[in-house]
Amino acid sequence: MIRRLDASDLAAFKHLRLMSLELEPENYASTHAEWAAMSDHEWRHYLTGEPIFAAFEEEKPVALAGVIHQKRDRMAHRASVAMVFVVPERRGSGLADKMMDRVVGYARGCGLVQLELTVQAGNARAVRFYERLGFQRYGLLPRGFREPGGYVDDLLMVLALD
Numbered sequence: 001m002i003r004r005l006d007a008s009d010l011a012a013f014k015h016l017r018l019m020s021l022e023l024e025p026e027n028y029a030s031t032h033a034e035w036a037a038m039s040d041h042e043w044r045h046y047l048t049g050e051p052i053f054a055a056f057e058e059e060k061p062v063a064l065a066g067v068i069h070q071k072r073d074r075m076a077h078r079a080s081v082a083m084v085f086v087v088p089e090r091r092g093s094g095l096a097d098k099m100m101d102r103v104v105g106y107a108r109g110c111g112l113v114q115l116e117l118t119v120q121a122g123n124a125r126a127v128r129f130y131e132r133l134g135f136q137r138y139g140l141l142p143r144g145f146r147e148p149g150g151y152v153d154d155l156l157m158v159l160a161l162d
């Protein structure tokens with residue numbers, strides 16, 4: 001079951017988000033330390049703001065994805081996909097496709113015409129996954145992330161919905 005989370009889903013959201021940041025620190029702009037330091041009030045603030053979706057299997061949370069709408073009138077046809085994560089044991093199962101179907105369905109339902117995302121250029125699995133879904137590369141941002149050993153580039157991708 002994939003559904004949009006609300007304030008009552010604090011435990012599931014925390015579980016998935018912290019797991020993603022702990023297991024894949026190189027793949028997200030946020031750090032585990034930043035999110036682990038947040039109060040429950042701050043976590044709930046996320047759940048009552050922009051849409052966040054999670055997949056549950058036998059009530060266990062197994063995948064996460066969020067959408068961040070552009071706010072300005074002339075950019076309101078666009079949104080970004082963020083926080084994409086599937087627990088390791090469910091990767092390669094088709095669950096990630098179902099999550100993104102849900103996100104794309106939500107976006108189309110809102111009348112959005114474009115979904116965008118940023119992915120670490122070296123994250124070959126995620127890049128391949130997004131390309132399979134139809135996302136196209138439109139740029140490379142040098143030094144997108146700062147890592148202990150230096151900088152890594154961000155790949156910029158876009159999916160037209162119209």
Ligand SMILES: CC(C)(COP(=O)(O)OP(=O)(O)OC[C@H]1O[C@@H](n2cnc3c(N)ncnc32)[C@H](O)[C@@H]1OP(=O)(O)O)[C@@H](O)C(=O)NCCC(=O)NCCS
Nearest residue numbers: 024027084085086091092093096118119124125126128129
């Ligand atoms: C990104 C993610 C959601 C994709 O879900 P998934 O279930 O792993 O995706 P799939 O298995 O359906 O697709 C992955 C594709 O990459 C391919 N792949 C796997 N490992 C690869 C590698 N090292 N290099 C290149 N391609 C690879 C797979 O073969 C598959 O392509 P195919 O369908 O053409 O065979 C999941 O891997 C994940 O949670 N990763 C960690 C967090 C992350 O990186 N999130 C994205 C942040 S932008």
